[in-house]
Amino acid sequence: MTRAKRRRLIYNLITFGLVIGAFLLLQNMIAAKSISRSLRGQLVPICAWIVMAVSLNLVIGFSGELSLGHAGFMSVGAYTGAVVSGWLMNVCALEDATLRLVISIVAGGLIAGLAGVLIGIPVLRLRGDYLAIVTLAFGEIIRNLVNVLYIGTTDTGLHFAFLNRQMPEGVTMLVDGAKGAVKIKPIATFTAGFVLILVTLIVVLNLVNSRAGRAIQATRDNRIAAESMGVSVTKYKMMAFVTAAVLAGMAGALYGLNSSTVVPTQFTFNQSINVLVFVVLGGLGNVLGSIISATFLTVLPEVLREFADYRMLVYAVVLILVMIFTNNPTIRALADRLFGPVKALFRSRKNVAGGEMQ
């Protein structure tokens, strides 16, 4: 086994081990009732944010494109999940909550993936800053559209309306314009969140260490060289983008089905930036880092009220400092000399802008 391979295997083992260990520990704590109510309420959202962060890392860290509309895919998933779950319950009379949850999450992923394809086709022809701003634009467009979307069920099935609320008599509203997705039955469970994280890890970690994943990273490191080697840049950027969209959609469905309402203002540009902060702080291209920082930064405001007040301020400073510290040649050289030996122990091979924080 080569050195690189061994390092990768250890990294993956730690990642999976940590996630599984944390799950088992928390399950025990829940059974023993030794976990606070507020933290217990955070478990499913934490799972959703982890999936969001890891999937965004696939786009930013591995394919090297800045997507600023990731919350848009999450909202597509959340709405789809709410609608599908409501439809299964009201129209199909499917009683089994677990089955409903699974179908809803898969549907959320599929629809978000479809949105990813539709958005990716025009967006991925662009480069760098333009791509970032257009993904931002798409995120806002999605938010605008769901704001004027009306979906309800009657005995006969689903009813859609757009811009103005024209619904038949006796309708049960599932999505009610600016009020968002309403009367959701919260069926999401921590176990489902855990399974979703595992699926995400398998997809992302296996992908990046395969032919397609290497192609994705090659397009990040040098677009022209990748093309000259016969790697179709658009295809692989698309692959990363759509995979991330599917995962974000599933995270969205999970997140949406954890509460009774979902409103469009939950998925603004700010939310995309939150996830970006998870990714940057955890390290671009560092999956384990994303998991840790997503967890840490979701729990911290709950535990530390003072932090909650200054959260966005701290996030802003984190973005700036991490980028300067990992990209300025002078500072990097200095840091390498200081932390070199420590860093070598924890180093993940893959990082682009080099965003690693230990």
Added chain:
Amino acid sequence: MTQRIRHRSDTRMVPVPSHSIVPERDVDQIPVLETRHLGIDFGGLKAVDDFNLTIGRTEIAGLIGPNGAGKTTVFNMLTKVYEPTTGAVLINGQDMKGLNIVQASRLGIARTFQNIRLFDKMTVEENVRIGLHNQIRYDMLTGILRLPRYWKQEKKQHERAMELLDIFHMQDLADEEAGSLPYGAQRRLEIVRALATDPKLLLLDEPAAGMNPRETEELMETIARIRDRFQIAILLIEHDMSLVMGVCEGICVLNFGRIIAKGTADEIQANPAVIEAYLGKRKEADA
């Protein structure tokens, strides 16, 4: 002049119908590259104009000329980074019109870059594996689900990558990050990566830049060895005249975007137009 590395010392350059010359041994085959009146405008400025060149199947050819003569622009047109404004490029007799960079690569044209373009954050082996991207394949789902085909193809890729790295004795560096290699090793890795795409024509853009005389000499031998082993054509841009004169069978001289001379090393060195273009560089050419 340093000794010439001609593994085929009998090389004789003979004219072909398109008024270029190729080695006699390649003359009965379709040339690997043929350009016809190739030209490109950059906003009214003719960077390259009326560029005609034919390269035989196993020829090592050189493209030389002063800085800014348009040599790299020719490479960019051949690899479809730039779309030529006029003329045609034929690879193995097939017109490249309308193809993009990726399709050009699949036709069997590979290159290195003047300003090295490795995949810096990936390992040396992974860089070569990107070169093997279209040689040893499996799809995304096979990779994610780790199906048996994944393991089989990965093993194949690894073995092939190591085999190729052996050309420059670089197997020990396989796990290093490409961006952290010394300059000369990066240049060699670029050649290995290009070879991995299984090209018919290999374009080398200043392969000896930044190398010391000993390294250059080694490189010269390796270039000849690559041609013999893979039976491919090589076109190289180089300022180091000892390398060009030592290894190239046919040489083409470019100045201000136009070809001013074509011929063998001896012919080029005796050509008054070339001497004029290189005025003051004569000494270096003889070094």
Added chain:
Amino acid sequence: MIFLDNLINGLSLGSIYAIIALGYSMVYGIAKMLNFAHGDVIMVGAYVAFCGLQYWGLPPVVAILLAMVVCTVLGITIEGLAYRPLRQATSLAVLITAIGMSYLLQNLALMIWGANPKSFPLSGTSMRLGGLNVSSATLITIAANIVIMLALTAFTAKTKMGKAMRCVSEDRGAAELMGINVNRTISVTFAIGSALAAIAGVLLCTSYPILQPTTGSMPGIKAFTAAVFGGIGSIPGAMLGGVLLGVIEIFGKAYISTELGDAIVFAVLIVVLLVKPTGLLGKPMREKV
């Protein structure tokens, strides 16, 4: 009449976008970076002018000048502290830093001025022009836009610094070799862009008198859209793009849907980038290989 009203409103909003877009466009053309925080500099400018008018009783012209000075200093500081260390970094890293800077400004403003919206003390007086009700603010905005564009065009064409800017935007390396101080040129660019942002902030709040820490972000993003629309790096392009986008937005809101106003603006951006990525008046750029 309603049509004409809308048109004038569109021209006014578009003129504000145009002034903001000029700042984006100059910085993008010269420093080759998307200064995401530009929209928030507008907000800071508006707050400073607000304080000058409301608390310190300054006359409007002095308040605006003060805002311009503060924003200029702010712009140069941001560039020097956050962007200059990243001159050699990837555009990804620079953009993430700029986003961080945007959030930093917003949150600092939140701490200083609070989250409650402030109502801006300047507003135009309504005048009758022909059969139309026109606000003086509208006329001033449109006039300011034209003056600024002419002044900037003259500046880049005639002055030494203007020429240096054009050189740096063409080829930074070559400009440096020619003895142009690239860092200083970029600083000056940020200074000009930020001073314009202060003017835009005051004009924006005069027409839409609600001031809060997020006031600048949406107009900022839309102005970037306008800059891309007109052709990034081009001064007349920024003006044309800004005005067109303002008109499109107002008409979209009036005739299609109020809720979808933003979506329409962004749809324009996407269509433009797909059909003509260099914008209406932009020059094509070739990647060096």
